[in-house]
Amino acid sequence: MTLQEQIQHKINNKTKPLGSLGRLEEAALQIALIQETLTPELVRPHIVVFAASHGIANEGVSAYPSEVTFQMVLNFLNGGAAINVFTKQNNIDLTLVDAGVDHDFEPDEKLIDAKINHGTKSFLNQSAMTKEECQQAIEKGKEIVKNIAATGCNVIGFGEMGIGNTSSAAVIMSKLLNITIEDCVGKGTGVNPDQYQNKINILQKAILNHAEVSSDPMQVLQTFGGFEIAMMCGAFLSAAEEKMVLMVDGFIASAAFLCAFKLNSAIKDFAIFCHQSEEKGHQLLLEKLNVKPLLNLDMRLGEGTGCAVAFPLLKSAVTFLNEMASFESAGVSDK
Known part of the structure; x- marks a missing residue:
């Protein structure tokens, strides 16, 4: 998988309906791509x-x-x-x-x-x-x-x-x-x-x-x-x-x-x-x-x-990506 696919997979696997965090998902993907990591951080804004x-x-x-x-x-x-x-x-x-x-x-x-x-x-x-x-x-x-x-x-x-x-x-x-x-x-x-x-x-x-x-x-x-x-x-x-x-x-x-x-x-x-x-x-x-x-x-x-x-919206985007549970880790059934 490319890095973009890995980040998108991580976003999609969070405990939420696909795409339900809307623009925050787009921001999370973009920030993670800029920083070339699955765990982006916003440092010293x-x-x-x-x-x-x-x-x-x-x-x-x-x-x-x-x-x-x-x-x-x-x-x-x-x-x-x-x-x-x-x-x-x-x-x-x-x-x-x-x-x-x-x-x-x-x-x-x-x-x-x-x-x-x-x-x-x-x-x-x-x-x-x-x-x-x-x-x-x-x-x-x-x-x-x-x-x-x-x-x-x-x-x-x-x-x-x-x-x-x-x-x-x-x-x-x-x-x-x-x-x-x-x-x-x-x-x-x-x-x-x-x-x-x-x-x-x-x-x-x-x-x-x-x-x-x-x-x-x-x-x-x-x-x-x-x-x-x-x-x-x-x-x-x-x-x-x-x-x-x-x-x-x-x-x-x-x-x-x-x-x-x-x-x-x-x-x-x-x-x-x-x-x-x-x-x-x-x-x-x-x-x-x-x-x-x-x-x-x-x-x-x-x-x-x-x-x-x-x-604060950019912080929310990074925070959900890093801290929100995945279906797997939370034991929640994916559709």
Whole structure:
């Protein structure tokens, strides 16, 4: 029997009707395959939140001003955000990264200073970052994950904070999947109908202004991305290399995953998509990746909150596989 057949046999022989634990069975199989074992373990779960400022935020695409990005990083550092309470609740380690926030933070042991620049340029009329900055962000994301993997962590999720980053994610999705921008743009932080139309108009104009940009993932990321999205792209690639279980959060994390997937399609085997965001483009993006999210709670917060909330389900998947009796061991008659 192949390893996959052995794992499936173990799942099927638990004291339950065949397939009755549904998506938990799928998750158990996937995690066991990632770890190449019949007895998988989730060790030192970790979520990394990458924060960066976006030049496009100054074009009126968000309901919130750009300075909310650095104010929220301070909130993370003080333990006051949703991701802080959910990681604490589920005993998940949390790492905060300044990928390129337009603010100079006081040195803090809780914050990794990986600042590429003080925010990206507005991609309305110019590239968000230089080729060198994009490469630097990807490499930094890889390095951060390698350091976390060295602590023994084998399950990791990524979150983000960056006012304007749903605009980046929408354009990345539009370019890489060849879908009209209208189908990719959502309300983001909660813009009103007029602001929503304005957001679409601005992003359409930005795409036209960069008509020469192909569907090459590096070129798309450099032109329309954010430092936190590029860093997350590198982080996904590195986590797959380290054979970690990848927890994918919402719309922006999925756009970063899409960039990484276009660079190395093998990373999909390591990825568990934690939830379907309420952000309009996310459902379509998940469909195009041909993946099923674990949860749909109408969430659209980012920060990695979907990963933190879904993590107990991954624990349940591993626990039933390791601890539930088989028909044989329990002396229960199989049908």
